Amino acid sequence: MLFHVRMDVHLPPDLDPATRDDLIAREKAYSQQLQRNGKWPQLWRIAGEYANFSILDTADNEELHRLLSGLPLFPYLDITVTPLATHPSKIAEDD
Amino acid sequence: MLFHVRMDVHLPPDLDPATRDDLIAREKAYSQQLQRNGKWPQLWRIAGEYANFSILDTADNEELHRLLSGLPLFPYLDITVTPLATHPSKIAEDD
């Protein structure tokens, strides 16, 4: 089941650099694990902003919340979730 | 080059049904042609709303505007465009 997610990152400019690097490294590893197992099929940087648009593909709302609230950067994120449905004009993948 | 687009459709409830059906049929054909030639790779319905999130893949901003302003429903749409870039945590498609 697909969800559209916007994440805006608000790291304080004066955050300790080592803490910051650690947070970002853990966020990257976490995200890539979810990408590899198919839970996070799309991820784009919003040009000019410290923010992303993502598509998550989870079994249900519970799994969606568990994955998002487990993000290492979660305390620094503004997150907006929008549930998606099939668009009636969408062609089949192999159309 | 990828762009994130949100389209909200505002068709007046009292629009003549034949006009409405014709507009929607032409919108669908237009959209599917762009999906088939790779210009509109992603299209989702926003659950509960007459609106969609789309990803368009165009050569540049000019082509993007030409495609969007050519939508049969364009006079009834609120459109928001966000340019996308590669996210540093994105894994390769075949990773």
Added chain:
Amino acid sequence: MLFHVRMDVHLPPDLDPATRDDLIAREKAYSQQLQRNGKWPQLWRIAGEYANFSILDTADNEELHRLLSGLPLFPYLDITVTPLATHPSKIAEDD
């Protein structure tokens, strides 16, 4: 799977009364059918407004969109959907 939904009704004051009555009667029947089969477990009027808060319980996002977009009043509604998850402080129903 639970979704929180807010619906604001915008019927034009000069709508033909028979059309209006018919719309509202069909909306009521549609809503009550969904309440009876468990898809619409909660429904409240927002005091002082022509609007409601609802909880819908659907198999997935697809069913949610199908049910909402099938509302007889759909062309006159502003709808906002929020996916819900279990709260960690929630006690069991029979606690």
Added chain:
Amino acid sequence: MLFHVRMDVHLPPDLDPATRDDLIAREKAYSQQLQRNGKWPQLWRIAGEYANFSILDTADNEELHRLLSGLPLFPYLDITVTPLATHPSKIAEDD
């Protein structure tokens, strides 16, 4: 009498972990006591956010304010209250 309440939690990321754990533990106990005595009949996590939608059932506005302002997390909450009324399409619980 029912009230719809949205609570958004804004705990500073650098809050002392022991203080944080204590606050959250007291919030949970407080909430569960109100759930057990029927004052807080519904509580959902908003997927992807540190926020909840709640239904409170109090004797009047006074009791509602006393319960909400007594939340251990109150100084860190943005709270929005909406009074609810019976919806004319609502079926009886045992319908």
Added chain:
Amino acid sequence: MLFHVRMDVHLPPDLDPATRDDLIAREKAYSQQLQRNGKWPQLWRIAGEYANFSILDTADNEELHRLLSGLPLFPYLDITVTPLATHPSKIAEDD
């Protein structure tokens, strides 16, 4: 039980004058009846706007909604309700 209510009136400028006069006369009579029986203890015009701030005093949310949705101008109103509680600094009326 007290509620703070803001009402903004949006009568179309081209409304038939007789209809308009009738609506406003019925609104006035309705409001004054509620003022006389103590349900609508405070009513002020917002200077420079076709809008008012009101205090309603009803037994509960149900009565509040019944009174507000029965306003002759209801289809033309934007209404915002805020439940009120006793302020801890408020002196007694006869203090």
Added chain:
Amino acid sequence: MLFHVRMDVHLPPDLDPATRDDLIAREKAYSQQLQRNGKWPQLWRIAGEYANFSILDTADNEELHRLLSGLPLFPYLDITVTPLATHPSKIAEDD
């Protein structure tokens, strides 16, 4: 002359408790003095929020500003003032 005032209090959660208690005690005394001399005839807590709706009755805008800017909590308040006029549907107090 009547003014409608909304005050939202933003005290930092980590404010020194003695400073906080002193501020609140002085605010209460200040408010009650104005209530006693008729300048602050109405004061309600907004249910669920650290905020109030007030009616102030001052000779003019100058006095209004002097009273509000003298509030001990003034540096921590967001204040919105709305001038009020007599509503044409208002009945006389002794009607």
Added chain:
Amino acid sequence: MLFHVRMDVHLPPDLDPATRDDLIAREKAYSQQLQRNGKWPQLWRIAGEYANFSILDTADNEELHRLLSGLPLFPYLDITVTPLATHPSKIAEDD
């Protein structure tokens, strides 16, 4: 007593030209009468918009509302009123 007022004019583009001309002529006469008797000491066009910033000088809120609600264009205006007070850095007129 001074009030800052912003007025945004929303005349429908398809308004009958004679009606429009009459409204604007009456608005101008009304405004100039108030300027001449000192009630409307300042009036500026907001560059690029069909809107103005004004300063009104009235005995009280009642007179302010009476003057504004009597504007021939009142049904087509969005009006925002802000009460003004003397600024502590203001020099005397003849300073």
Added chain:
Amino acid sequence: MLFHVRMDVHLPPDLDPATRDDLIAREKAYSQQLQRNGKWPQLWRIAGEYANFSILDTADNEELHRLLSGLPLFPYLDITVTPLATHPSKIAEDD
């Protein structure tokens, strides 16, 4: 003197096509005359929207308002003006 201007065009979808074509042709001629005489040095379409960003170069605010309010599409435009100044990091044109 430079001004940044955003113009959003709101032509009703059911406007008579001849009226629409005439309006747009006159708007184009008007704009191009101002471009040729140096008053409107920059003009861009906002991709995906019926809107533009413009830079106008006028002697003063008066001329700016005269030019904008003379636009044939003016009754259908939402216009926002922002005055511009030299940026301290701007290099000279021939740097």
Added chain:
Amino acid sequence: MLFHVRMDVHLPPDLDPATRDDLIAREKAYSQQLQRNGKWPQLWRIAGEYANFSILDTADNEELHRLLSGLPLFPYLDITVTPLATHPSKIAEDD
């Protein structure tokens, strides 16, 4: 050339009192110098807020920005500038 300016002051409540007093004294002197030389012809306190509405009269946008960005309180201000033009209904000063 006239500009309408709104300034909202956001001094941190815990600012060192001497620093605060110095800032405010320098702001006052700066403002009064501009009032005396005719650059800042109008200045009003917004009742109930730490904010002002001002009219500035400068040769051009450059001078406007130089004067505003030179305000001692500039780092603590939210400033909104609106260029003004002559209103067609304005009577002559000596009318």
Added chain:
Amino acid sequence: MLFHVRMDVHLPPDLDPATRDDLIAREKAYSQQLQRNGKWPQLWRIAGEYANFSILDTADNEELHRLLSGLPLFPYLDITVTPLATHPSKIAEDD
């Protein structure tokens, strides 16, 4: 390919002056390098604000994001990007 960019700078007033000066000097050098190589063809200060409007001219969205996220002030900026297209009324540069 042209992009319209608005940047709002939020430097904390209590930032260490040497750090501040260094940041601003590096920002200026960075900006001027991009202006010289044609990537940042337009740059204006927004009068009265610590903000700018810019036009960037990059090969694609990727380059746009790389340039913006490399700004020395990036952690202190709110950035909004709008892709631009040719306006149909734009005259040729040498028209």
